[in-house]
Amino acid sequence: MKKTIAVDMDNVIVDIEANWINWYAEAFGVTVTKEAMHGIPEDQAFPDPLAARSLLYKPGFFRNAPVMPGAQEAIIKLQENYEVYIVSAAMEFPNSLPEKYDWLAEHFPSITWRNIIFCGDKSVINTDYLIDDHLKNLDFHKGKPILFTAGHNRGIDKHTRVNSWEEVLELLTSELV
Template identity: 80%
Template sequence: MTRKSIAIDMDNVIVDIETNWIAWYHNEFGIQVTKEAMHGIPEDQAFPDPLAARSLIYKPGFFRNAPLIPGAQEALLKLQENFDVFIVSAAMEFPNSLSEKYDWLAEHFPFIHWKNIVFCGDKRVINTDYLIDDHLKNLDFCQGTPILFTAGHNRGIDKYRRVNNWDEALELLAAE
């Protein structure tokens, strides 16, 4: 029997970009934004100055120093037992993100082989059995089964099967 494949997004799926962005905004501008402020709107719109918030994504270290999503490491190790796991990230838009995301993965997910890391500009080229992502723009073009990973900006959307955390993702995929 052929192993099924899973493409897993980075930002807001294994990397806690929301928490990171909030911390960077607070450090840079002295204004504290809550995660609840991000519910149901595009991420940068949760900040008092969306342009200033977006500028932080271009700063060196933004992607490299982001925290892990709880349970992600353990879940991906578990998934590798039964699936071909690929990390897929649209890392081309922001100049620093390509190398920073690669270094971040090497630190936090050393068990993911470099051949299973796909940095791209558009995820429509990905053809796996499953795609776990937080953005509809990626799931809408998924060639396999799309799975929506909960993030602030996608709350209230019920277009795809949703998982709120890695325990739920493991449970869903174990039932497949």
């Protein structure tokens, strides 16, 4: 039986930071850098955090976000030896449910509907590994938590950290030995 991996979407396989920056610049004419997001909650990097947060509720925000570099190839490679699930706490933004589902179908067709979990609280996820960018999800994971680097979690020394999908592959390939 294969070991299981739960993979978060936002800031792990989806470049939500880049998408948010682009949407904010388009809506308000102000460009924020990814570096401005380092060490603070994502919305606090924008001049108007409430306006920035409102973008998360706009149709198309989640559907049109870019894929994280290396994520597609890494997921296919991981599926050779692991049962891979995509897990997103999408309930906070209910309009994101169909958009995230359609986004996954386009960019990760090897992930079937049986391996997609949209939930509100990831503490119910019981996989061998969880790859996520938020401590609120990793701290309560029953398996091995893996912190995927995002602007908001820089400087945190908790859990095993990976900075790229190349590092994810290295780590999980070494776990097979």
